[in-house]
Amino acid sequence: MKQPLSGFGNISRRSLVSTFAALPVLLGPLRSIPASAQGADPLPSWNDGATKQSITDFVAAVTTAGRPDFVPPDQRIATFDNDGTLWIEQPMYVQLAFALDRVKALAPQNPDWKTKQPFQAVLDHDMKALAASGEKGLVELMAATHAGMTTEEFEKITSDWLGAARDARFKRPYTELIYQPMLELLAYLRASGFKTFIVSGGGIEFMRPWTEKIYGVPPEQVVGSSIKTEFQMRDGRPTLFRLPEIDFIDDGPGKPVGINEHIGRRPIAAFGNSDGDLQMLQWTTMSGRRRFGLIVHHTDAEREYAYDRQSHFGKLDKALDAAAINKWTVVNMKSDWKKVFSFQT
Amino acid sequence: MKQPLSGFGNISRRSLVSTFAALPVLLGPLRSIPASAQGADPLPSWNDGATKQSITDFVAAVTTAGRPDFVPPDQRIATFDNDGTLWIEQPMYVQLAFALDRVKALAPQNPDWKTKQPFQAVLDHDMKALAASGEKGLVELMAATHAGMTTEEFEKITSDWLGAARDARFKRPYTELIYQPMLELLAYLRASGFKTFIVSGGGIEFMRPWTEKIYGVPPEQVVGSSIKTEFQMRDGRPTLFRLPEIDFIDDGPGKPVGINEHIGRRPIAAFGNSDGDLQMLQWTTMSGRRRFGLIVHHTDAEREYAYDRQSHFGKLDKALDAAAINKWTVVNMKSDWKKVFSFQT
Numbered sequence: 240m241k242q243p244l245s246g247f248g249n250i251s252r253r254s255l256v257s258t259f260a261a262l263p264v265l266l267g268p269l270r271s272i273p274a275s276a277q278g279a280d281p282l283p284s285w286n287d288g289a290t291k292q293s294i295t296d297f298v299a300a301v302t303t304a305g306r307p308d309f310v311p312p313d314q315r316i317a318t319f320d321n322d323g324t325l326w327i328e329q330p331m332y333v334q335l336a337f338a339l340d341r342v343k344a345l346a347p348q349n350p351d352w353k354t355k356q357p358f359q360a361v362l363d364h365d366m367k368a369l370a371a372s373g374e375k376g377l378v379e380l381m382a383a384t385h386a387g388m389t390t391e392e393f394e395k396i397t398s399d400w401l402g403a404a405r406d407a408r409f410k411r412p413y414t415e416l417i418y419q420p421m422l423e424l425l426a427y428l429r430a431s432g433f434k435t436f437i438v439s440g441g442g443i444e445f446m447r448p449w450t451e452k453i454y455g456v457p458p459e460q461v462v463g464s465s466i467k468t469e470f471q472m473r474d475g476r477p478t479l480f481r482l483p484e485i486d487f488i489d490d491g492p493g494k495p496v497g498i499n500e501h502i503g504r505r506p507i508a509a510f511g512n513s514d515g516d517l518q519m520l521q522w523t524t525m526s527g528r529r530r531f532g533l534i535v536h537h538t539d540a541e542r543e544y545a546y547d548r549q550s551h552f553g554k555l556d557k558a559l560d561a562a563a564i565n566k567w568t569v570v571n572m573k574s575d576w577k578k579v580f581s582f583q584t
Numbered sequence: 585m586k587q588p589l590s591g592f593g594n595i596s597r598r599s600l601v602s603t604f605a606a607l608p609v610l611l612g613p614l615r616s617i618p619a620s621a622q623g624a625d626p627l628p629s630w631n632d633g634a635t636k637q638s639i640t641d642f643v644a645a646v647t648t649a650g651r652p653d654f655v656p657p658d659q660r661i662a663t664f665d666n667d668g669t670l671w672i673e674q675p676m677y678v679q680l681a682f683a684l685d686r687v688k689a690l691a692p693q694n695p696d697w698k699t700k701q702p703f704q705a706v707l708d709h710d711m712k713a714l715a716a717s718g719e720k721g722l723v724e725l726m727a728a729t730h731a732g733m734t735t736e737e738f739e740k741i742t743s744d745w746l747g748a749a750r751d752a753r754f755k756r757p758y759t760e761l762i763y764q765p766m767l768e769l770l771a772y773l774r775a776s777g778f779k780t781f782i783v784s785g786g787g788i789e790f791m792r793p794w795t796e797k798i799y800g801v802p803p804e805q806v807v808g809s810s811i812k813t814e815f816q817m818r819d820g821r822p823t824l825f826r827l828p829e830i831d832f833i834d835d836g837p838g839k840p841v842g843i844n845e846h847i848g849r850r851p852i853a854a855f856g857n858s859d860g861d862l863q864m865l866q867w868t869t870m871s872g873r874r875r876f877g878l879i880v881h882h883t884d885a886e887r888e889y890a891y892d893r894q895s896h897f898g899k900l901d902k903a904l905d906a907a908a909i910n911k912w913t914v915v916n917m918k919s920d921w922k923k924v925f926s927f928q929t
Contacts, residue, residue, distance in 0.1 A: 313796075313802060390844060434804075443845070443848070444848075447848045451658075457658060458847065458848030458849050459779075459804075459805075459846065459847045459848055459849065460804075461848060465845060468841050468844060468845075469837070469841070470837035470838075470840045470841060470863050470867070472866075476870060477840065477863070477866045477867045477870050479840060479841065479844050479867075486845075492814070492815035493815075495815045495822065495824060496813050496814070496815060496824065499735060499813060499824050500788070500810060500813075500831075501804065501846060502803065502804045503788070503789075503792045503803030503804055503806060504803050504804065518815050518822070521817075521822045522815070522822045522824075525821060525822050
């Protein structure tokens with residue numbers, strides 16, 4: 240697990256997220272989000288400049304009655320990617336870290352895994368061998384770690400894990416590795432009459448148990464990848480059982496599909512950080528009306544990470560070119576944000 | 585189209601709704617829903633008695649702070665079936681009427697349909713032949729009427745149709761054939777802090793364009809059956825194109841699955857009228873806590889229709905037996921409702 244970047248070089252984000260779809264988790268205490276964004280500065284962790292200005296200009300344009308770009312409140316839909324846009328995605332997606340940890344936890348009950356791929360690769364910390372197992376291996380990993388239990392059981396497993404897991408570099412729970420400026424942006428939009436949704440390639444049931452506490456986004460406003468579930472009466476009680484089968488991949492061209500399926504309205508603002516967000520940003524902004532697209536560009540190796548076109552997780556290449564063409568706002572994390580995490584001074 | 589009941593005798597509700605999944609539509613003016621349900625009587629179209637009492641008792645129990653069954657507002661999720669629970673479903677599902685009308689409208693452009701099943705059956709008003717075409721025929725009908733266009737185009741087609749179509753018996757738009765007592769119930773629950781969702785076997789994109797105006801339920805709170813869509817750039821514009829392929833059947837055991845996928849919380853109250861709602865009612869009420877299930881029993885041939893165990897649309901058989909076992913409230917439409925439709929005195 241030391242060098243997942245190189246090990247995962249030939250596994251696409253799309254196939255990867257497809258494999259690790261749908262968990263539940265835990266929950267730190269509610270982050271300190273400004274109660275009102277109507278005060279002096281709704282975005283105190285953003286440096287003044289063109290980036291911040293583009294946000295506040297857009298919000299003023301669509302929320303001021305009488306202006307040509309005014310949008311009624313019920314149509315103020317804003318969609319946010321999660322991994323790399325709201326929380327950390329390096330050195331690997333948090334959900335992947337969960338899956339690898341889960342294999343280790345289950346290994347004593349599965350002695351054959353010691354000599355069986357892709358499990359052996361995980362237990363040996365051999366990311367190259369894991370990558371070599373390909374999509375077939377990842378599906379097996381998903382089936383072993385994300386399926387074969389009820390939704391309630393899965394929520395407990397992931398919650399327990401997220402409560403105990405710590406990021407190796409920052410020594411903190413993942414739920415603290417969320418971007419303070421983006422929290423302020425979420426709160427600012429909601430205070431401006433927006434309904435904020437998460438639209439993530441990550442698993443919908445991995446996110447839902449904590450998005451309300453951490454981001455102020457309730458479960459019904461979370462869209463994500465999913466595996467199939469089945470209604471079953473077990474011991475006279477109705478349950479939903481998680482099957483080892485992909486249901487939906489909410490990434491890339493899947494994001495507009497997921498938005499349409501879950502929200503049923505076209506967003507007027509979208510926020511992402513990678514090529515997996517390209518089509519969501521296109522779908523949102525290329526409507527002939529005043530719309531807003533924003534990309535978080537990770538340029539800050541000191542406070543967080545610096546990566547874009549060559550990254551194995553959160554690759555930002557086509558979407559960066561498209562940002563210039565479509566006049567999307569590109570956040571330079573290093574210069575536009577006063578802090579990345581709330582615990583940084 | 586004169587005797588759809590006999591003609592559709594051997595097509596299950598499940599296969600039928602699976603075929604007619606996902607449109608958009610029109611919209612009468614907003615119905616007169618009581619602005620507040622906190623006044624003298626929040627349910628004026630309901631006769632006093634055990635049925636009405638069971639509703640108000642439940643709402644008081646879960647919304648009164650300090651009572652043992654209190655439920656915080658964010659967990660007050662109520663789910664409503666649509667066909668036969670909120671609006672009319674006889675002599676056939678409204679969406680099926682749309683599909684049949686659509687075949688007739690498209691027939692001039694498809695001269696081969698005159699001698700090709702299942703289209704010939706529709707054009708000849710031969711419901712027995714249509715039924716004989718089976719699921720294969722219904723899938724072809726769906727592909728011809730519900731797919732092969734963008735989501736925007738489909739919304740216009742269905743909206744135009746719903747604006748012009750009239751029910752043969754009541755001579756009114758379908759959007760007026762909604763149950764006044766259920767509108768009051770929706771408003772009463774919302775005034776009591778509930779979030780109301782539609783969870784229907786009907787097509788999610790058939791319902792969304794009008795549910796907010798008619799029921800006060802916004803698009804993002806509608807769950808339904810769907811066909812697959814695909815993101816496509818067409819003439820430089822991003823679109824979602826409707827494919828002739830079933831995505832999800834939100835009926836029977838599919839309803840708890842759809843609820844989990846879209847809402848991510850377990851409802852505390854559920855409202856239905858047929859066996860297609862059985863599992864939703866089980867999932868909602870069999871949790872060990874105080875929960876509420878209600879079934880609309882169509883017993884009023886004079887003001888609406890009378891049907892249950894033998895009906896071809898909205899069959900109520902197993903769920904009626906389950907209601908007695910699980911102590912769900914069963915509405916006797918004839919005696920519990922002062923009126924069925926708002927235009928009745």
